[in-house]
Amino acid sequence: YRLGNDPKRTKHTTGCKTEKEARAYCQNIIDEASNHNGKVYFADYAKDFFNAEKSLFLQNMANEGRPVSTKLVADYNGYLKNYLIPYFGDYLLTDITSFLIKKWRTELKNGDISLTHLNHPPANATINHVKRILTLILQQAYEEKLIPSNPGRDVKPMVKNDLKTRDALTEKEVAKLFPKNFKELIEIWGSLEKASMLYLVLTSGMRSGELRAL
Numbered sequence: 001y002r003l004g005n006d007p008k009r010t011k012h013t014t015g016c017k018t019e020k021e022a023r024a025y026c027q028n029i030i031d032e033a034s035n036h037n038g039k040v041y042f043a044d045y046a047k048d049f050f051n052a053e054k055s056l057f058l059q060n061m062a063n064e065g066r067p068v069s070t071k072l073v074a075d076y077n078g079y080l081k082n083y084l085i086p087y088f089g090d091y092l093l094t095d096i097t098s099f100l101i102k103k104w105r106t107e108l109k110n111g112d113i114s115l116t117h118l119n120h121p122p123a124n125a126t127i128n129h130v131k132r133i134l135t136l137i138l139q140q141a142y143e144e145k146l147i148p149s150n151p152g153r154d155v156k157p158m159v160k161n162d163l164k165t166r167d168a169l170t171e172k173e174v175a176k177l178f179p180k181n182f183k184e185l186i187e188i189w190g191s192l193e194k195a196s197m198l199y200l201v202l203t204s205g206m207r208s209g210e211l212r213a214l
């Protein structure tokens with residue numbers, strides 16, 4: 001089949017095994033195109049974006065020799081269900097801006113968005129992955145001329161490493177971990193051998209492999 005808005009008239013395959021399935025696949029594309037003539041909500045546009053039987057995106061990736069694995073498709077559908085549709089679903093595609101994406105990202109990071117599959121805010125790396133999927137969806141909407149630009153491209157990734165700075169132990173902390181009182185030392189480390197090994201690591205900078213070789 002060919003897409004009416006494709007000036008190159010590129011041929012596409014449905015990937016279906018029967019004529020009935022192929023006709024249903026093409027009809028779905030026609031129905032979606034008809035709906036796009038009006039206002040399009042994110043949920044309506046994105047709900048089947050990674051559906052193996054209906055996704056134009058997945059078909060195009062396969063046509064270009066870059067098929068998306070079954071595992072990744074499952075991950076992407078999870079991102080849609082858990083992160084994107086609950087927040088952006090009721091927004092028109094044209095109302096999704098880079099400011100709104102940054103607002104969503106901040107609320108997600110701060111734990112202001114309730115997640116059904118997590119009881120804590122996701123890591124920065126996860127948020128970046130989800131935002132990348134959002135950008136993919138908006139890019140296709142842009143190519144279909146449903147939005148004037150892709151706002152996802154204007155949002156830079158969050159820093160990958162949000163770990164706290166690790167400082168060296170203070171003299172007070174060392175004294176607490178390795179008290180001069182033998183009984184207290186054994187209560188902390190369990191044995192003199194362990195206490196001696198850890199104190200050697202602390203004071204010499206020796207790595208665990210070097211210590212085991214002694």
